[in-house]
Amino acid sequence: MSKKYVVLFKEADGSQKALLGGKGANLAEMTRIGLPVPPGFTITTEACNEYYRSGGQLPSGLIEEVFIALKQVEEITAKKYGDMENPLLISVRSGAAVSMPGMMDTILNLGLNDQTVEAIAGLTKDERFALDCYRRFIQMFSSVVLDVEHALFDSVMERYKERLKLSYDFEIPAEQMREIINEFKEIVARTIHNEFPQDVAKQLEMAIVSVFASWNTPRAIVYRRANKISDDLGTAVNIQSMVFGNMGADSGTGVAFTRNPSTGEHKLYGEFLVNAQGEDVVAGIRTPFPINMLQEQLPAIYREFVDICAILENHYRDLQDIEFTVEKGKLYILQTRNGKRTAHAAVRAAVEMVDEGIISKKEALMRIEADQLDQLLHRQIDTKANMEIIARGLPASPGAGSGKVVFDADEVEKAASEGEKVVLVRNETTPDDIHGIIKAEGVLTSRGGMTSHAAVVARGMGKPCVCGCENVKISPDLTEFTVDELVVKKGDIISIDGTTGNVMLGEVPMIDPVMSLEFETLLKWADEAKKLSVRANADTPEDALKAREFGAEGIGLCRTEHMFMAQERLPIVQEMIMSDTVAEREAALAKILPFQRDDFYGIFKAMESLPVTIRFLDPPLHEFLPNDKELMLEIAELKFKNGPAEEIKAKEYLLKKVNSLHEVNPMLGHRGTRLGITYPEIYRMQARAVFEAVVSLKKEGLDILPEVEIPLVMDRAELAIMKEEVLNVYQEVVKETGLEFEFKVGTMIELPRACMMAEEIAEEAEFFSFGTNDLTQTTFGFSRDDAEGKYIPIYMEKKIIKENPFAVLDRQGVGGLMKIAVEKGRQVKPDILIGICGEHGGEPSSIEFCHMLGLEYVSCSPYRVPIARLAAAQAAISNQGQSK
């Protein structure tokens, strides 16, 4: 044995997450601090990776190591695996470094066979319990490891209950249980053409292989992609002696959060099922009792559990999600992990834990997944609205959503890809529904509790979810659901409110979110910790006000193209484009000037003295003209119909202009500063509009700091020419008004060549703003319009890229070019202002990279400003002492 792949819980500790997985490390850690954990050991993630490297072979020596470790567990428990007299039963569970709830395999009760089941029956003096364990084991092992359909077993159980006129599984007597076990074994033999394995060593080996294999099931891959988890981590396998929650009324099993995962309230929150095994809770098959009822039923256990919760929360310095089992009046902790929670709960818990002295402010900031804050910034149902509540379920994941009713995850995906908004309605969801949940506006289930699959997954995604809405009856053919007399058909529109649990017919009015006091507190701490300034991308006074409300420290990108697009302006803009001479163009531009001046006036006023970066006209001019194909067809039709010659002529003239402006690759076309160079009068008009707005506000006593931004620059000379035009207009305005004021002229860095030439460009630029959308397009040679619908999904599926580079900044390629630009720019002008204004400016991982690059600011959409503030703080904390 060249390598140690197996570690006993008592040999390890919680720091070894990468090696032991989250669950394994926690079991070891809990063992270390003296909590009642059933003894066991962990097979490391390295073994899993080695398994994949060798094309699906268990590493040599692994099984020997496992049995040496098992011997130690046998010694602690004084039982023996496979023994005919005092057999040890064990569980085999997956456990990756990052939690992937329900994604991978778990098998309980290993070690049972036709012999050992009798030994258990004798020892517990409970034949029925032993047989029930055995039939559960056969069912679970067969469906998980042997790939036998689970429903085949269920139907046997249903048949017996029907025949015996029983409601619950646990009412089936021992005698029939023996028959059931025989039927189960026959099902297995029929399906796999082999007997159910009686050799317990074989059972263990097969279970280990099965857990490794479950790392790469399609659903696990989809989950990892949705949750940005690397495919290379691998899973550990935890092997642990069994404890039984199904040994009578003084037994049971439960899960609990140390604080409410929806609200963050500091109150134990969870569920408990008497006389059951854990799978019954998680699967949502039986609806459990709330955890506080345990206080009445098993008060001593409850007190012990509350103490353990406090110990665990203090130990892990975070909200814990704990699985436990009570076996004949003894409490066992099976698992603890940082609990998934809503953004609202995350914020409240973090802030309160600081107040309670458990964690520091910086720790509080690190406790929150910045992206998750999106939830808090989403709309809610307007409580003043008049609406018909048709059903009420559990408020499983806050926020509200409306859409067409769809009953199938594949259909959700299809409808969403066609731009439809849909709500997924299911009896319960399973990990196979993940891709539908991702695309739905919300999820409604008729069964399952707050910790059911649908609830956990939806909360993680910040997706509205109403669970356990038992009034909702879905028709077997999945064409409609009924609530009493009411029939809701597939395609009808409903709204759900995951904050209240209400379900409404039709689309209901919604309102914008308001930030909680804890949220404000947290963001204040974030502002203290962060180095990056956070600006917003805003093109209108309304956007600007919203941005300030969310704490933006300026506007990092004010696009001016919509100032040309507005309905009343477009004809003038088209007149300008159709002009044959500079004079004609200037005449048309003079008519656009007052509009743009008013636009800038409003935006500047909203931002007061905060900096505002105004990007001059960027898109190619043909975007302002009618579509060539439509025009062609109109002309063809007019000709076939012998339409008026004059109209044909006019349209033909227009088409000629449209064609003359046509571009093969408009993304790389006559746009950005190339427009400014060709038609300097356009940029001159824009400079005048900016400066006249500044002057108006100066007269009102406001000092505005406009930053004129020239887009798509690839060389110093372009910027120099445009800067001179802008400076000339400034001189004119000063001459006309007698007022002087400050402003900056800078450029977007959005072409690889601009990065390579940054030292020269910096000679002219007072600021750089990375336009990483375009920089990603040119660096990858990906046309975003084409790539996202066509080959990026294929590339992600084939694992060529881990992330969509338009969503998460590519640090090596695009980031490498940015690094070059920053270094070259600062070399020439050490105090040059550098920021980012692409969509990446609101994405946490990209923000961290910007922090590491030493940029001054990020700019993002107003709604993502709070996320960016937190992400910037986290970047500063994570990289303390590393960045400049």
Place this chain on the structure above:
Amino acid sequence: MSKKYVVLFKEADGSQKALLGGKGANLAEMTRIGLPVPPGFTITTEACNEYYRSGGQLPSGLIEEVFIALKQVEEITAKKYGDMENPLLISVRSGAAVSMPGMMDTILNLGLNDQTVEAIAGLTKDERFALDCYRRFIQMFSSVVLDVEHALFDSVMERYKERLKLSYDFEIPAEQMREIINEFKEIVARTIHNEFPQDVAKQLEMAIVSVFASWNTPRAIVYRRANKISDDLGTAVNIQSMVFGNMGADSGTGVAFTRNPSTGEHKLYGEFLVNAQGEDVVAGIRTPFPINMLQEQLPAIYREFVDICAILENHYRDLQDIEFTVEKGKLYILQTRNGKRTAHAAVRAAVEMVDEGIISKKEALMRIEADQLDQLLHRQIDTKANMEIIARGLPASPGAGSGKVVFDADEVEKAASEGEKVVLVRNETTPDDIHGIIKAEGVLTSRGGMTSHAAVVARGMGKPCVCGCENVKISPDLTEFTVDELVVKKGDIISIDGTTGNVMLGEVPMIDPVMSLEFETLLKWADEAKKLSVRANADTPEDALKAREFGAEGIGLCRTEHMFMAQERLPIVQEMIMSDTVAEREAALAKILPFQRDDFYGIFKAMESLPVTIRFLDPPLHEFLPNDKELMLEIAELKFKNGPAEEIKAKEYLLKKVNSLHEVNPMLGHRGTRLGITYPEIYRMQARAVFEAVVSLKKEGLDILPEVEIPLVMDRAELAIMKEEVLNVYQEVVKETGLEFEFKVGTMIELPRACMMAEEIAEEAEFFSFGTNDLTQTTFGFSRDDAEGKYIPIYMEKKIIKENPFAVLDRQGVGGLMKIAVEKGRQVKPDILIGICGEHGGEPSSIEFCHMLGLEYVSCSPYRVPIARLAAAQAAISNQGQSK
């Protein structure tokens, strides 16, 4: 005086070209080695640059320096500038570091005024001569410095000659010359509202300013752009005492080349005009005698001149272009410079100078402008063709061209931009015609000799030119020309042969060039000197054979898209694209396989054992389908006409597919390896076609080295996946045939991200080939299809870019990324093969850069292979000891 702007000829030497200009440095050098140069001095290029820096002011102190230097010239000549008794006359000439013949100002005879002219008359005892000088001076100074139209003066001369019934200017007697001078002065006074300047100091200052200003005339700028000369060099000004070729029959002026500039033959070649000044020769106003006739007329002078030619050629180690004047039996050398020559002459002269022991082989290689070799590789008229020669002129610049007759340079430019081929026909050309000459297929003039403007410029450009074709009479309204009875109208097609001087009606058959023995010798020397290997881009066996003929050492780029485009294959390819399943696609591909296998077989066979890089399918699939607009119109028409429903349906189905493949930016679209990733069966078929062809040839005893090239890679993983597919196909073929063979798998580096990720990509790649066409597109964000017609011309005009980056590799931006890629690639795999296969691979400056980067090879079109071989040698010689 803070700075020395003026240098006497005798104080300097030939090494100071940048400071003194080519002409000034040569005059100094000739003075230094004791040749008979009229004394004078040079105002440096720094003064010119200072003049532009200060917005058009002469540097302070300059004029004082000029007059101090002038005093020294006065001492040598024992004359005095402006003196009433023994006045010194001077010339003022421009002279940049790089020769720009005829582009900038020259003024002769400064120092003449109403008084000094009488002194000259007295001293020379030749009143007519003195008056003729004066009238020439007024005419030249006024048109050059005062901007008075030259033709106004000409018409006065014509009027007098008519009235006096004289043929030549020199026949006009002194008395009438006085009248003419008065009329000239009146013309000046009328035009400039001021008297012609009598103050000789003022004359000199104005002339200096005028020369400086002439550096930035539009025609000079156009010339520099066409000849890739930097705008920042500035011109020097040479001030020199006058000598007179127009002092009678023992005087004269001439220009001569030390060897024939058309053929390279080692024989004095030039022209001489008796009793004339230099301007008469250059302007082509009078047709001069061949230089050898000087031997009869002035044998002593001829002998002296022949000796000086040998001295100069030995001294400068290059073919010289010499201007000289004989003043009353004394020879003066006015200028020498390296002579412009045809490529043919350049090659012959260089090789013969090595044979004669004048220069080394390396010097010979450096004597030739690599780009110019293009001429030798251009087509010539097929001598076996039956053709009607309508006129015969001087064979001024070799090669043949056909096109429509056009009489105006602007019209040439316009027609050429519309894709027309045209021949420019003029009485004589002037520097204002440059832009037309650049765009014409050839130039035909009715006047002027082998050293006339048209001849010099056309030779420099390698453009066919026939000069002095006196039978050609152009109609005044520029609508036609006649040759005797024959009328050739504007728009009629003619052909010219600059090698023979023939002019033909219509388009005549032409043949491919054959390389001369000297050319072969030179290229052999180039191969010995160069470090870079030269490959060709070739897609067919024919191209491959042509490439080998020109010395290609392999194929650096075999594009495979035409193997899909060919007429009989396109329907199968469309069938493949329209397939809905992999099986359907594979069935269609199986039909294409034999075609491609045959293609590769032919190419491999042509290249024998030389390496062949095969680029797998690159363009997006929609390029193989019909145009969407045409389809739309066809459908619309069918519908309006109630066409057959089935046909409409079929076309609509096709249109749907075309639309589904439509891309907003195809350059950044679903192409290159992205096709291979999505449809691996396409690349598998190509790999099979390659390998089966290799096997066939192996059976014939030929060992082929195919290099499979995956295009448009941006990440290691893409290449790894494609490489695996290729290796699998190889294993299949080995299994099927039992034959093993060598091959490489590599990638094009044509995206900025590929450069940034080169260390990872190099782990998979056995070679890198820079695709600098696409790399330039993505680095600049320039769509070549859009940019070259739209904004690149504007960018060059505004001097934002000096070169079209698609023609000449951008060293800082694109080159900077290449450097990163080379460094990263070699870091991981020091022996990785790296080359370039973009169009830049055949452009000398780009080739030099590739040499400096340490690439292994360049690849270019077969016809540019000789150019690349020479350019590679020059790069190696120029960068000796600098590159790795």
